[in-house]
Amino acid sequence: MGVEDVLDIGVNERRFWGLMPLLAILAPLLAGTLLILLGRVLKTIFRLLRKKEEIPTGSQLLKEVKKTLYMQRSHQIKRHSPYSPYSIRTFLSSTTPGTWWNIFQIVITLLSVTFYVVESYYTGSTIIKAKWVIIAEIVIAAIFTLDYLLNFYASEDRLKFFWSVNALVDLLTIIPVIIDLIHNSAFGDDTLKILRSVRVFRLQKAMSLTVSVVAGQALKLIVTFFSLFYVSATIVMVLEMLKFHDALYLITVTFTTVGYGDLSPHTAEGKIIMIVLILISFFVLSYQTSLLISALSEVSPYDSSFHQARNSTRKHVVLMGEFTVSTTKELFREFLHTSHRSLSRLVILAPQEPQGEIQRMLKIPFFQQNVTWLRRSTDIQEDMNRIRVKDAAACFFSIDPFNDNATLVDTDYIMQNIAVKSFSSTLPVYFQVVKSALSSHLRFYPRMQLINYGEMIMSLFGQNCLHNGFSTLIMNLIRTSDAPKVDSVRERERPKWVNEYVRGAANGLRKGRLPPFLIGKKFEEAATFLMARFEVTLIALEVEKERGDKTTVLNPVGYVIRPGDEGFMIAQTDEKVLQITLYRRELDVEFDRFNGEGFRRLMVPLVDFFDDEVTEGELIRLDEMPPASPQIDERSSSSSGRSSTSSGTRERSGSITRPSISTESVLTTGTTSSINDLFLTLKVPNQLETQQISEVTFSNHIVVVGPPDNEYFHLILPLRSTRLSEVSKIVLVHNIQPDEDAWAPLGIFPEVYFLLGDIEHDHQLLNIAKAKTVILFSDPELRKTSTVSQDASTIITIRKLQNMYRNVSIVCEVSQSASGRFFPGSEDIPQFKPKFRWYQGWNPTELLADDDSILNLSSGHIIAPSLIFNSLMCQAYFQPHLVHLIQLLVLGAKPGLDVNSNITLVPIPQNMVDREWDNLFRSMIEEGSVPVAIYRHRSRGKPYVFTNPPPKTVLYSEDRLFVLSNNSLPVTNPTILE
Secondary structure (H helix, E strand, O other): OOHHHHEOOOOOOOOOOOOHHHHHHHHHHHHHHHHHHHHHHHHHHHHHHHHOOOOOOHHHHHHHHHHHHOOOOOOOOOOOOOOOHHHHHHHHHHOHHHHHHHHHHHHHHHHHHHHHHHHOOEOHHHHHHOHHHHHHHHHHHHHHHHHHHHHHHHOOOHHHHHOOHHHHHHHHHHHHHHHHHHOHHHOOOHHHHHHHHHHHHHHHHHHHHOOOHHHHHHHHHHHHHHHHHHHHHHHHHHHHOOOHHHHHHHHHHHHOOOOOOOOOOOOHHHHHHHHHHHHHHHHHHHHHHHHHHHHHHHOOHHHOOOOOOOOOOOEEEEEEEOOOHHHHHHHHHHHOOOOOOOOEEEEEEEOOOOOHHHHHHHOOHHHHHHEEEEEOOOOHHHHHHHOOHHHOOEEEEEOOOOOOOHHHHHHHHHHHHHHHHHHOOOOOEEEEEOOHHHHHHOOOOOOEEEEEHHHHHHHHHHHHHHOOOHHHHHHHHHOOOOOOOOOOHHHHHOOHHHHHHHHHHOOEEEEEEOOHHHOOOEHHHHHHHHHHHHOOEEEEEEEEOOOOOEEEEEOOOOOEOOOOOEEEEEEOOHHHHHHHHOOOHHHOOOHHHHHOHHHHHHOHHHOOOOOOOOOHHHOOOHHHOOOEEOOOOOOOOOHHHHHHHHHOOOOOOOOOOOOEEOHHHHOOOOOOOOHHHHEOOOOOOOOHHHHEEOOOOOOOOEEEEOOOOOOHHHHHOHHHEOOOOEEOOEEEEEOOOOOHHHHOOOOOOOOEEEEEOOOOOOOOOOOHHHOOEEEEOOOHHHHOOOOOOOOHHHHHHHHHHHHHOOOOEEEEEOOOHHHHHHOOOOOOOOOOOOOOEOOOEOOHHHHHOOHHHHHOOOOOOEEOHHHHHHHHHHHHHHOOOHHHHHHHHHHOOEOOEOOOEEEEEEEOOHHHOOOEHHHHHHHHHHOOEEEEEEEEOOOOOOOEEEEOOOOOOEOOOOOEEEEEEEOOOOOOOOEEOO
């Protein structure tokens, strides 16, 4: 038999049964409904007769029958058998085999639809002779019947299921096949052809496989669209006697309002049906589309998941926690900086959607490529899968230190950290913790970097009381900033002090291996060379101990550099550190120029520095180096010694002696030092009742304003160091009296008092006019008093106090760095915004640069802890050594953390006034101190910190110096300032 014999090129004559097929379908529906109702009535009667001995009355019987018919009877909790309707219903809807059964039904439906389309091209005589067609129809109908019976048996309300849309579609799919089997001549009946096409609506079962509301509605729209076109094409095919592809073509051009006119309905029935189908498609598809749009509007794009590109080699880092606008900008600024941008992509998991300003920023293509923002759900395990924590390079927990309930926030994120570690125990985690007491819960996790806010920031405030501008110096060393272009238009437009501050702020702490050229040289010689040749300040070394462990040593004066030692330097860029590492003396064409006038003038006391240099090919072996000596070079501080040095009359006798020191001897405090050895403490702690005062009668005191907290322990600790020659009394002020837990760690320190009151009204009782320093912390209760700025209360209080007491040093805490614009002394700070030029392109990270707001922090009187806190967390990822080094600089010597040098603020030596920075550097490095920055006053406004100034910077008499100097011997009885 050929193709021409199988395919019907013509069209068969239409044959209809009239209403007979419809009656054949309606009869089972009515019969089934009556049987279900009769079964419910009989079941009710038997239940009543079984429960009661007497025969129920007619009213009781009607009442119970009504409850049964309307399914109003209460369900009893009982144990179901494996084959009960409840068990079958659960199996079909909630198990994996049930899901596969639904998928199987969808596949069979698609096959039946395809089979029906192919069947439409065959003649009636041929189709009767093809028994495989009849067998296929019987098998498909049997599968549909089995699915119908299973759902009917498992349904909770069988009468409701019997008349549901899905059940009616199944009946319309099964009954035409039964009619064909009973009456063979009706197999090609046109009415049954139309009814058999309804089986396409069984594809609605696919919606049970979706979880998302949007996905379900989108799938429903697709299935409705496909089903409507398919059924419409079948109806037109039968009525207009067309082939299926011609009918589908006519429906498509009609429904899409194209209307080419080459095909059109010719019969009256076809025209009427076409009108009805157009109206139905218009309303149904419009309604389904509106439902999809509504679902899309209700579902946030931040509830999706992170998807990594297949060919991408960039790892992503996960940021979890609380994110304000300022915090988010600072994190973006650090992670997406030009020096870090190519390393990782950001995936943020936050408890809420980003605020409006951040949302607008995330729409920029640059941030779309580098940032994914997701909203946290109630399922922690699901969130870990959404952010793909197993594939992440690191995980960060950013906590808002100004949260009203910091303890609760810490606990929540400790729980999330447990979830992260349960998914990936080897994942590096960087965790910010506000309360020091909770840090003990995280110390035993592997690859965990803790950044303690209470310890770090409070110690920073304490150091700022001793050394003005200390917080700004630390911020500059931590925060990533771009080096300004020398002699640029923008630099010429800015005041001189702004250029100096910005140039100094670009210098940060960086770690790098020292060149072979410096092996065998003393630390001070290497520091002098790096300052003169590269304008870099060497402040510390990472050296090896005897057991192979490494330790960081600040300002190891007299130490001889060995192979493998690495240096911590204050430099502008990583490229500068790499240039130092790759430095080769023999390839330096500019060395002779430096060794001529400028460099030899800087290194007058080290004229033999280059005589016995070590090249790469002849490194000194450890066993050939001089034996370690426990002594460090003693430097005379007498005026005669300094004058002889400045005269330059130094004799040469053979080769320079380079005494070395052991690693252990670099640390001046032993590891067994207790808190009583390092700080002024009391054997019997003071009680709050004895330390509470009503008026301050002494002077030179420090006033601390804010809610009492046991974190004040870290604030007072540096103010009670035994290395101080003088200590000031401390007065804590708040309108709420601290409880015993808050006061207990503070009572061990002497001369710490508490005054119950408010600084705005009780400033005279606090004797502010004679105070040394006033520290004003942000109060959570006062932050709620303004909708304009969280720092509004702090700003108002500071302006009032500084107008009344102009000579008192006031240090305040702000939650946003931009708030510094409203403080006194900030009137002359210029505002600079990046200008867009189409021919230069646009760097999106400039949107995050707040140079004008950072200038508000240049004096150290305004401290933004969250800015320092978040910058330190980011830098800990790119420079793992940085956290420990900052701890050494900020915390100083304390039990468990031994430090041999501290940063102090000292005046300019008289003989260095009007001289250049390189002369000062040489002079102080000889005395065992490393100058790192200038605290410089400007003609108007507050002072600023000039970090790592260039060698040719001229010094003025009013300047002060930040110097990293060795600790002096402990003072057993420091003087209490009165």
